[in-house]
Amino acid sequence: MSMDERIAELKARLDAELSRITEGADLENLRVEYLGKKGSVTELLKGLKDLSNEEKKTFGQKVNLLKGEVSDRIDEYKARLAKAELEKELNSAPEFDMSVPADTQRGSYHPITLVQRECERIFKSMGFTVEDYSEIVSEYECFESLNIPKHHPARDMQDTYYLENGQLLKTQTSAAQNRIYSKYKAQLINEGKPIKAIFPGRCFRNESTDATHENTFFQMEGVMVGKDINISNLIFFMKTMLSEVFQRDIKVRLRPGFFPFVEPGFELDINCLICGGVGCPSCNRSGWLELCPCGMIHPRVLEEGGIDPEEYTGYAFGLGLTRLAMMKYGIKDIRDLNSGNLKALDQFTDGEE
Numbered sequence: 001m002s003m004d005e006r007i008a009e010l011k012a013r014l015d016a017e018l019s020r021i022t023e024g025a026d027l028e029n030l031r032v033e034y035l036g037k038k039g040s041v042t043e044l045l046k047g048l049k050d051l052s053n054e055e056k057k058t059f060g061q062k063v064n065l066l067k068g069e070v071s072d073r074i075d076e077y078k079a080r081l082a083k084a085e086l087e088k089e090l091n092s093a094p095e096f097d098m099s100v101p102a103d104t105q106r107g108s109y110h111p112i113t114l115v116q117r118e119c120e121r122i123f124k125s126m127g128f129t130v131e132d133y134s135e136i137v138s139e140y141e142c143f144e145s146l147n148i149p150k151h152h153p154a155r156d157m158q159d160t161y162y163l164e165n166g167q168l169l170k171t172q173t174s175a176a177q178n179r180i181y182s183k184y185k186a187q188l189i190n191e192g193k194p195i196k197a198i199f200p201g202r203c204f205r206n207e208s209t210d211a212t213h214e215n216t217f218f219q220m221e222g223v224m225v226g227k228d229i230n231i232s233n234l235i236f237f238m239k240t241m242l243s244e245v246f247q248r249d250i251k252v253r254l255r256p257g258f259f260p261f262v263e264p265g266f267e268l269d270i271n272c273l274i275c276g277g278v279g280c281p282s283c284n285r286s287g288w289l290e291l292c293p294c295g296m297i298h299p300r301v302l303e304e305g306g307i308d309p310e311e312y313t314g315y316a317f318g319l320g321l322t323r324l325a326m327m328k329y330g331i332k333d334i335r336d337l338n339s340g341n342l343k344a345l346d347q348f349t350d351g352e353e
């Protein structure tokens, strides 16, 4: 058989073998069979030694071309195989039923978010603005502007987490009071418009946790400043808020409480709704839960905010939003609220999802 005939025969054999191949791995074996060290094309080159110099040259070129051609054909076939495989996969029916509803839980709002929104709605309807405020504040905002100078014993009650730059994670939403007075004092003084603002926010305290104490919890501050604002205004707004949140009459008690930024100051406690006032771990067995300290804003605090205490008075309250959520939803242990335990948390949707 002449060399040309051997080349033609080899090409025909390659085509026939390619057409039978259905797997990528077989193609690679074929490549070795033809182009490997002992492959058919390499064998042809070995036959060159028996030819004349002239024939060696022409035939050598032909075999080199053949090498390239064999490699190209195998590559082409490989691409064709991959495409066919992909089409087959795309055209075959999926192995799952896409019409079956997803087996996942729908998201729901956290109970604190629900209570916060409810309170915001109630206070907005009574003409209050809702303020946003940072979680990292200065000592001045959290304490000094609130009539709590350095080394005042009231600071011991609110140990917190300090940053290296001297700032701290706020212990109380009262930290926003000074900023609010500065923001709205022009309206109050020039237009006679009372300041009516609430500011919900996350608070932090370095303290041991139990059924009613967390190191991270939510409060909602509220202030009202204007001419002749007095304790009756304070009691009216507190009562309205609670009856709206709970949609029924709730037993509350007001007792004296000390906070350096109010005078007089009160503790507003709510009759424990978990045990009905008998006493349980959720209310430290007292039947009452401290919910919303409040009082008339101390003249020094108003002054620090640029408001003349001789002309204006106001009240402030610091509602414990987390405890309010506990009472509203009957959550016995405050720690469930930060637990991320969906079983405990996703039942309080209030229709909102």
Ligand code: FA5
Binding pocket: 171, 172, 173, 174, 205, 207, 212, 213, 214, 215, 216, 217, 218, 219, 259, 262, 265, 290, 291, 292, 293, 294, 295, 316, 317, 318, 319, 320, 321, 322, 323, 334
């Ligand atoms: C204050 O934080 C004052 N800033 C409240 C205030 C504002 C008084 C304006 C007067 C005028 P107190 O530390 O008591 O006060 O906290 C207020 C409420 O936040 C508590 O009644 C309670 O409901 C809630 N609270 C306080 N500490 C925690 C805690 N560790 N875990 C959960 N809730 C807490």
